[in-house]
Amino acid sequence: MRILLFTGKGGVGKTTLAAATAVAVAGRGRKTLVVSTDPAHSLGDAFGLLLTGEPTEVDTCLHAVQVDSRSLVDSVWQDLRGQLRSAFAGAGIDSLDAEELTVLPGVDEVLALTEVQRLAENGPWDTVVVDCGPTAETLRLLALPEALSGYLGKLFGRGRRWGGVSDSVRRLGAHLESLRVLLTDPTITTVRLVLTPERVVVAEARRTLSSLALRGIKVDGLIANRLMPAPGIWRGSAAAWLRARRNQQNEVLAELAAAGLGPDVVRPVEHRAVEPVGLAALLEIADELYGGANPLVGRGKGVTPLLEVSEVDGGYRLRVALPLGRDTPLDLARVDDDLAITVDGFRRLIALPALLRSCHITGAESDAEGLLVSLAPDGGLR
Ligand SMILES: Nc1ncnc2c1ncn2[C@@H]1O[C@H](COP(=O)(O)OP(=O)(O)OP(=O)(O)O)[C@@H](O)[C@H]1O
Numbered sequence: 001m002r003i004l005l006f007t008g009k010g011g012v013g014k015t016t017l018a019a020a021t022a023v024a025v026a027g028r029g030r031k032t033l034v035v036s037t038d039p040a041h042s043l044g045d046a047f048g049l050l051l052t053g054e055p056t057e058v059d060t061c062l063h064a065v066q067v068d069s070r071s072l073v074d075s076v077w078q079d080l081r082g083q084l085r086s087a088f089a090g091a092g093i094d095s096l097d098a099e100e101l102t103v104l105p106g107v108d109e110v111l112a113l114t115e116v117q118r119l120a121e122n123g124p125w126d127t128v129v130v131d132c133g134p135t136a137e138t139l140r141l142l143a144l145p146e147a148l149s150g151y152l153g154k155l156f157g158r159g160r161r162w163g164g165v166s167d168s169v170r171r172l173g174a175h176l177e178s179l180r181v182l183l184t185d186p187t188i189t190t191v192r193l194v195l196t197p198e199r200v201v202v203a204e205a206r207r208t209l210s211s212l213a214l215r216g217i218k219v220d221g222l223i224a225n226r227l228m229p230a231p232g233i234w235r236g237s238a239a240a241w242l243r244a245r246r247n248q249q250n251e252v253l254a255e256l257a258a259a260g261l262g263p264d265v266v267r268p269v270e271h272r273a274v275e276p277v278g279l280a281a282l283l284e285i286a287d288e289l290y291g292g293a294n295p296l297v298g299r300g301k302g303v304t305p306l307l308e309v310s311e312v313d314g315g316y317r318l319r320v321a322l323p324l325g326r327d328t329p330l331d332l333a334r335v336d337d338d339l340a341i342t343v344d345g346f347r348r349l350i351a352l353p354a355l356l357r358s359c360h361i362t363g364a365e366s367d368a369e370g371l372l373v374s375l376a377p378d379g380g381l382r
């Protein structure tokens with residue numbers, strides 16, 4: 001099974017391109033489910049249909065779902081919250097604190113992802129295409145399984161320290177871990193980043209790529225949507241306007257290419273005169289996007305974090321492969337056996353290979369390929 005996640009800034013065309021991709025994948029005879037986790041119900045609008053929380057048939061081999069995370073919050077989370085509260089109380093945390101602790105951030109996002117996982121694992125689908133919310137929310141959503149399971153692990157000592165912790169907490173931890181495994185398996189889950197060719201998006205795209213790489217989530221293509229049609233031989237002020245606009249967009253594409261995101265990674269889609277709504281219009285977009293090729297085949301070498309250890313004189317060098325912009329804010333710290341890497345406000349704990357756990361950091365530098373950390377053995381217990 002494959003899962004394709006579509007993300008990008010608000011309004012860039014995520015829903016339209018996710019729907020178009022799903023239409024194209026289904027057109028190749030693969031049982032396809034397209035899911036929207038975005039609370040604005042625009043996936044139904046793209047098909048011109050009313051969607052619900054259960055798969056609705058849209059075309060041969062194609063079903064669509066609108067996940068309603070608010071109602072999931074109400075039904076599933078209330079129950080879990082009650083169980084968590086008694087688990088906290090059982091662990092000696094007083095009831096007022098327990099009440100605060102159970103208001104975990106981003107619960108509805110986790111539930112939306114959980115619902116995607118449920119649908120993916122319980123249906124006949126070969127491919128699940130997910131129309132995610134805007135980038136910031138998606139990043140938060142994709143970080144949550146790890147953050148939350150780490151949080152629970154710390155509170156409950158990963159189930160060892162608190163003998164009496166209820167099964168529900170253990171189950172929640174295991175569930176979040178299974179979500180993380182699903183999202184970070186590059187043979188299953190990949191992300192397509194949608195952008196419009198405007199100057200501000202280049203820096204933002206780089207940031208998103210770093211953050212996703214930091215999470216271990218593979219991006220296998222970018223889509224530049226709403227490219228002005230080439231004005232051809234037309235004359236007059238409208239043609240001059242089009243030409244100027246397109247030239248500016250071309251400059252942005254060139255800037256992306258200079259940042260390593262060239263035409264081998266970025267697929268263009270032209271701005272249509274009419275909103276692409278309905279199967280025929282979506283199929284036309286898909287043809288422009290994939291040109292009859294298999295939409296599941298990604299572009300570029302993909303971006304996954306990679307730890308590589310090499311021995312150098314008297315110590316080790318650890319390479320963390322991360323696409324970094326020239327001035328991406330970066331912070332590095334050692335937290336127990338983990339390396340805490342913070343890129344542009346997003347933090348990730350990366351478990352150090354066993355060999356390096358008795359070492360201390362002696363220096364770090366970054367280049368376009370990522371981060372290079374120097375470590376030296378402690379020479380005894382610290
Ligand atoms: N290539 C295009 N040409 C013309 N109109 C487009 C194109 N792509 C998207 N649109 C239109 O732009 C609007 C926004 O697109 P869409 O809903 O897909 O964006 P989105 O990124 O999902 O937005 P949101 O962040 O609000 O979820 C829609 O009305 C859609 O029909």
Ligand SMILES: [Mg+2]
Pocket residue numbers: 014015016038042131
């Ligand atoms: Mg949308």
